Amino acid sequence: MHEFSLATSVVDFLQRLSKEQGMSRIDAIFLEIGEMTHVDPRQLRYSLKMVSQGTVAERSKVYIKRSGILLRCRRCGKESRLKLMDAITDYSLKCAACGSADVDIDRGRELVLRRIRGSK
Numbered sequence: 001m002h003e004f005s006l007a008t009s010v011v012d013f014l015q016r017l018s019k020e021q022g023m024s025r026i027d028a029i030f031l032e033i034g035e036m037t038h039v040d041p042r043q044l045r046y047s048l049k050m051v052s053q054g055t056v057a058e059r060s061k062v063y064i065k066r067s068g069i070l071l072r073c074r075r076c077g078k079e080s081r082l083k084l085m086d087a088i089t090d091y092s093l094k095c096a097a098c099g100s101a102d103v104d105i106d107r108g109r110e111l112v113l114r115r116i117r118g119s120k
Helices: 002-021 041-051
Strands: 025-034 061-067 069-073 079-082 103-107 111-119
Touching: 002 025, 002 041, 002 111, 025 041, 041 061
Parallel strands: 025 061
Antiparallel strands: 025 111, 069 079, 069 103
16 A cells, blocks of 8 residues: 555655744645546545644645646647546547657646645
């Protein structure tokens, strides 16, 4: 379960940040998770709850937004979005404009800490 190690990394970062910023408590954590990360938001939320016990992030609210998949075609330069499917094998990684399979995944594989809300 890599959600637990991700949660540990997030809480470690929050501990350092809160110390630098003079925060005594973190009230809310806002994360964005790409659809292709294979991270289960429920498991990540639960892991954050477990890992944050006894830290400045204990009892903080966790808000998770899923970000879609954005492809950029190397051949024609067009961008196209993919819709969430049931399985990763259901995706067609081809340009919607020209059909080329020579594409880059510009978005959808990230886990980003967008914002935190804390108290001093």
